[in-house]
Amino acid sequence: MPISVYDAVGGKAFFLALVDEFYDRVESDDVLRPMYPADLSESRRTTAGFLAQYWGGPPEYSRERGHPRLRMRHAHLAIGQRERDHWLGHMLAAVSATVTDRQAPEAVEQAMANYFDHASTAMINTPMINAAAPMSE
Numbered sequence: 001m002p003i004s005v006y007d008a009v010g011g012k013a014f015f016l017a018l019v020d021e022f023y024d025r026v027e028s029d030d031v032l033r034p035m036y037p038a039d040l041s042e043s044r045r046t047t048a049g050f051l052a053q054y055w056g057g058p059p060e061y062s063r064e065r066g067h068p069r070l071r072m073r074h075a076h077l078a079i080g081q082r083e084r085d086h087w088l089g090h091m092l093a094a095v096s097a098t099v100t101d102r103q104a105p106e107a108v109e110q111a112m113a114n115y116f117d118h119a120s121t122a123m124i125n126t127p128m129i130n131a132a133a134p135m136s137e
Contacts, residue, residue: 004056005108012052014098019048021094031086035077054115070119080126088120 009015023040026032036043049061077083092113099109 005111006052006056008105008108009055009099012048012057015048015052015055015057018051018094018098019044021097022047022091025090025093026087029086029090031083032090035083055112070123074123075125078126079123081124083126084120084124087123088116091116091120 006012006015023044026036027040046061046065049064053059053061095109095112095116099112
């Protein structure tokens, strides 16, 4: 029986470290920081819980908050390609900084990268404006 990513990376401690690494980067990002509350402690806690559950950990997030409904939970934010790219860049850097060869083989890191790429693209809710296209009258 294959083990879950959650188990392969060492459980909840990995996801807490990943999320801390991610939000430490968001703290100094002029594009993303205004989208978050002043105190990031709750964002850190819920994001770590969601990711731990998604990757095979206990369903603590769903017990506390219900179905993840990621698009709905982010619908109040204007997320365009720029915001998505900043978010993804920070998350991929956090994954690289947090994963160790002992904790996770390259396949796990790649699976996470694929998931975050797909999930961040799905959050885009603001159309990109093509500056080269003439404006309609």
